[in-house]
Each structure stands twice: as C-alpha cells, then as structure tokens.
Amino acid sequence: MKFNTKCFIYTVISALLFGVTPVLGKYTYELGSNSITLTFYRNILVFPVLLIVMIIMKIPFRISRKELGAIVLVGAVFRAGTTLMHYTSFSYIDVGLATTLHFLFPVFTALISFLFFKTKLGLFKGIALAVATAGVVMSSSSLQSGEWTGIFLAVTSGLTYAIYLIGMEKTCLSTMHPIKVACYMGLSNGLVMMLFSTVMSAFGNTMFEINYILPPKAFIITFIVAILTSFIAVALLQMGIRGLGATTASILSMLEPASCVIVGWIFLSEEMTWSKILSCILIFSAVLLIIWSDQRKNKISDT
Secondary structure (H helix, E strand, C coil), X not given: CCCCHHHHHHHHHHHHHHHHHHHHHHHHHCCCCCHHHHHHHHHHCHHHHHHHHHHHCXXXXXXXXXXXXXXXXXXXXXXXXXXXXXXXXXXXXXXXXXXXXXXXXXHXXXXXXXXXXXXXXXXXXXHHHHHHHHHHHHHCCCCCHXXXXXXXXXXXXXXXXXXXXXXXXXXXXXXXXXXXXXXXXXXXXXXXXXXHHHHHHHCCCCCCCCCCCCCHHHHHHHHHHHHHHHHHHHHHHHHHHHHHCXXXXXXXXXXXHHHHHHHHXXXXXXXXXXXXXXXXHHHHHHHHHHXXXXXXXXXXXXX
C-alpha cells in the first residue's frame, strides 16, 4: 500500500486526541465529576451530533431487533463497561499507567481469538503474551493496596475492549454504517449508564452516582472530551485505516498511551519512575510484536 501523508497525519492526530482526553477527563473529577458521569456524558452528548450527521448524509434510521440487541450487548455492556472501568481506574492509579495497561487489548484480542475461535496463536504471539504479562507485573511493583484496584480495572478494561472489538467484527454490526452504529450506541450506552447508576444508588453506592448538574467549566470540558473521542478521533482513525491499512494505523495508535503518559506527567504532575517506563516499553513491545506477527502472516499468505 502506497504511503499516504494525509492519512498518516489523520492517524497521528487521532492517537494524540485519544491520549490527551483521559487527562482532561481526570481533571473534571476535581470539578465535581466522576467516572460514571464522564462515561454517561461522553456517550449521550455525542448522540445529537451524530444524529445530525445521519440526517445530512441521508443514512436510514431504521434498525432491526437483531441490530438493536447487538448494539445493547456489544456497546452498552462491553464498550460502555470498558469506558467506565478505564475512567474509574483514574481514581486509583496515574492516567498514563491506566491507559498503558488498557492498551493490552491487542494481546487480549489475540488470546480470545485463539481460545474461542481457534485462531492460531503462533510463536511470536505467545512471546508477546509473556512480554505483556511481564509489563503488567512490572507496573504492579511497589504499589499501595488501593492501587491494585486501579491495576485490575485498567487491565480488565483492556479485556472488555478486546471483546467489544471482536463483537463488532463477528456480529451484524460489521455490516451497518459506522455512523449509525456510533449514534445508536451512544444513546444506548448513555441510557444503560443511567440505569446502572440508579440501581447502584438504590443500594447505597454513591461512587457510581451520576452528577447531572456539573459546573459550567466541567460540562464544557466533558463536552470537548465527548466530541474529540467519540466523533473526531474515531472519524480520523477510520480515514487513517482506509489510507494506510490497519497494521500501520495500529502501530501509530501506540502514540495514544505514550502521549497520555507524557501529558499526565506534565499537567497532572504524575510520577515518572523507571519501573513505569520499563512497564510501558514491555507492553508497547508486546503490541508491536502482535502487529508484526499479523503483518508477517499476511505477507506469507500473499506469496
């Protein structure tokens, strides 16, 4: 595939937006927000925007029961669940570390495909799993008791995101228009977060109580996060994949956790330790090995 400079820029900007927005999201916590409030507004605020886009692009609104069921299961359970766990982990560990651990999702995708879809794992993917495990262990060294919760949430968010990606590929969602999927998924995810918050509040758990009335500054930042992540960054990434291919786009997407670590260090004064740096390197190496293994396999099959 011929190198496309414009698509390269699109993909890099997308990765940087995905990397910076977690830092903005955590900042809203100081202004009265929390993980479920951010998850709720990130989904619900983008719905009217995507609705307008659907009208302009003349995308049909009709949706079957099968498609609706897939959107609720894949989107509300695994996509919104991923976001909620990822954002909740910010309350226990640094944003940069949480995003790096979340980026284990390519490794989990390979493992799930091997266990449930009989996809061959191969030597290099096996090595990648071992390297990624070493990275998680390294990130967990010298942690306080509360920080283990953050590690668990961040790693599990990578697992649920891997399931979400597989669900997008294996269900009827793969044949739907991506704008239509994102639109209905935003509405579905927001409503499910409202239901989850109501149930948790009924049992006296205030940690997952949505704060519907935010200070103007917090609401503006939340709206920016919603538009940047659920609309602009996703659209740029799709254009990048179209012009560069999934492999190159995946490699460039590794700028996301790297930029998050750096931005968190600069703006949130998060600690930068050698163990954290080594952990990031190991996890990045595992992801690169997974991508390289797939690229190598494709080249062999083409010959």
